[in-house]
Amino acid sequence: MKCPECDEKLVDYLYNELAPDEKLRMDEHFKDCAYCAKELSQLQFVSTAFQQLKHQEPAALVHQRILAHAKDMAPQKRGSWLTQFIFKPAPVAIVVLLMAVGLLYYNQPFPSLTGNTARIAPPAERSSAFTPLAPQPMLVTQADSPATGMLPQEETDVLQRVTRSLRNDRGIGQVPSIQSQDALYAIELGNLYFSQGELEKAIATYSIALTMNPNESHTSLLRYQLALSYKQLNDCSSAVQVLDDIQKRFPDYQDMDKVFKMAGDCYLNLEAYDKAETNYANFISKFPDKQSEVVDKLETARKFQRVNLAY
Amino acid sequence: MLLYQKGDERAFEVLYWRHQRGIFNFISHFIGESGNQAEELLQDVFLKVVKASKRYEPSAKFTTWLYQIARNGCIDHFRKMKHRKTTSLAQPIDSEEEMVLESTIAGTHPSPEKAARISEVSLVLEEAIAALPEDQKEVFLMREDLNLSFAEISELIGCPVNTAKSRMRYALEHLRKTLKREGITKSEVIEGEVSRM
Numbered sequence: 001m002k003c004p005e006c007d008e009k010l011v012d013y014l015y016n017e018l019a020p021d022e023k024l025r026m027d028e029h030f031k032d033c034a035y036c037a038k039e040l041s042q043l044q045f046v047s048t049a050f051q052q053l054k055h056q057e058p059a060a061l062v063h064q065r066i067l068a069h070a071k072d073m074a075p076q077k078r079g080s081w082l083t084q085f086i087f088k089p090a091p092v093a094i095v096v097l098l099m100a101v102g103l104l105y106y107n108q109p110f111p112s113l114t115g116n117t118a119r120i121a122p123p124a125e126r127s128s129a130f131t132p133l134a135p136q137p138m139l140v141t142q143a144d145s146p147a148t149g150m151l152p153q154e155e156t157d158v159l160q161r162v163t164r165s166l167r168n169d170r171g172i173g174q175v176p177s178i179q180s181q182d183a184l185y186a187i188e189l190g191n192l193y194f195s196q197g198e199l200e201k202a203i204a205t206y207s208i209a210l211t212m213n214p215n216e217s218h219t220s221l222l223r224y225q226l227a228l229s230y231k232q233l234n235d236c237s238s239a240v241q242v243l244d245d246i247q248k249r250f251p252d253y254q255d256m257d258k259v260f261k262m263a264g265d266c267y268l269n270l271e272a273y274d275k276a277e278t279n280y281a282n283f284i285s286k287f288p289d290k291q292s293e294v295v296d297k298l299e300t301a302r303k304f305q306r307v308n309l310a311y
Numbered sequence: 312m313l314l315y316q317k318g319d320e321r322a323f324e325v326l327y328w329r330h331q332r333g334i335f336n337f338i339s340h341f342i343g344e345s346g347n348q349a350e351e352l353l354q355d356v357f358l359k360v361v362k363a364s365k366r367y368e369p370s371a372k373f374t375t376w377l378y379q380i381a382r383n384g385c386i387d388h389f390r391k392m393k394h395r396k397t398t399s400l401a402q403p404i405d406s407e408e409e410m411v412l413e414s415t416i417a418g419t420h421p422s423p424e425k426a427a428r429i430s431e432v433s434l435v436l437e438e439a440i441a442a443l444p445e446d447q448k449e450v451f452l453m454r455e456d457l458n459l460s461f462a463e464i465s466e467l468i469g470c471p472v473n474t475a476k477s478r479m480r481y482a483l484e485h486l487r488k489t490l491k492r493e494g495i496t497k498s499e500v501i502e503g504e505v506s507r508m
Contacts (some may be wrong), residue, residue, distance in 0.1 A: 042489065058350045
């Protein structure tokens with residue numbers, strides 16, 4: 001036997017949407033009407049069963065990305081035009097770059113308008129004028145080319161996209177991504193810092209990128225860049241640790257000549273002449289056509305080693 | 312939301328942590344999976360919120376606006392999936408999801424037999440929800456996952472309140488019949504919940 005009037009209100013009762021007096025009437029009704037009581041019980045059963053399905057959580061990285069994006073995109077609180085300008089890295093970088101280019105050309109001898117006596121520096125020489133701004137040539141170009149469309153074109157784009165992948169400074173983030181694309185952006189950000197001479201930031205970023213499960217070629221490249229950054233900071237002890245690790249773990253690394261050479265230089269700097277000698281000797285044995293690059297240093301290492309032994 | 316419009320990043324965090332779980336549950340139940348696709352949809356929802364924040368006007372209730380974005384995202388996803396015909400919502404959920412369900416109930420340390428049965432109940436219910444007609448499913452999930460009143464649901468989906476209630480009733484009936492057909496009893500469900508607490 002159906003109970004049409006009550007039947008309509010079962011859902012309201014179940015989800016507590018009845019007025020108090022109506023609810024009381026229904027409570028009384030359930031005592032007398034077995035049909036409605038059973039119907040309610042069965043609907044409650046479904047709702048209860050559904051509640052057991054709950055408590056699913058997205059991965060921590062998802063929270064991290066969304067919040068980082070919101071942070072990036074938050075409308076800026078307005079300050080003076082000067083502070084607004086100063087705290088925007090892209091315009092500052094452009095202005096600095098333009099000034100550097102202007103200074104470079106200002107210092108070049110002007111070509112003679114009357115003859116061919118004036119000499120314009122060849123591109124190689126001109127680029128050397130930038131050496132103080134760029135500590136070393138960028139090595140990312142030696143890495144495997146990433147898939148088309150994966151790399152952003154603008155510096156600000158790099159910064160913006162990588163921040164989604166990095167641990168943010170408010171402790172919301174969890175362990176960084178396991179996605180290699182995130183690592184790629186982190187590498188790009190590290191390179192950006194490196195090229196701007198912000199070596200400590202570069203080291204921090206490369207270190208984080210290494211936790212993001214980059215592929216093997218990126219891992220070895222990252223370690224090389226990390227070692228290079230340490231060396232630029234005169235932290236040869238850290239540099240050699242990373243370089244030794246590359247030699248052990250990535251014996252087929254494509255720029256192993258650079259690894260041996262840098263390790264040799266660092267050990268020489270650390271007065272660990274035996275290890276310097278080993279690295280230079282490895283360089284020569286594996287890259288005999290390039291031995292002229294290190295032969296003098298090898299001799300130096302051997303000489304100092306003999307001196308040490310003599311004492 | 313108004314604070315976020317003015318540049319207060321923390322305001323967005325507060326909103327996010329308040330609503331993300333309900334939205335994620337709604338999405339994962341709606342599309343029938345709680346993995347990458349649900350996570351992507353969750354991201355899409357909140358990225359849309361961020362993007363549209365400048366246009367947000369306090370005349371619209373924030374939750375209504377947010378849930379509308381979530382609903383539209385799910386419907387779009389559903390259409391795309393139907394178009395591609397790559398995944399059937401009637402298919403059993405994969406082993407990864409089973410693990411999620413088991414871990415959901417984990418912490419109770421039920422016996423292996425009971426755990427298996429609870430998992431089975433969850434699986435049946437997940438499939439039954441996935442098989443619900445879209446209009447019933449959205450009402451059911453808005454009520455159960457988002458805890459919206461029928462008035463709010465009717466406003467969101469643009470139908471009379473009584474229609475929303477009817478759809479809810481049909482959804483509950485459909486799920487009840489499925490559970491009964493699969494031999495799942497009320498005592499099992501209640502026991503599962505009690506032991507979970």
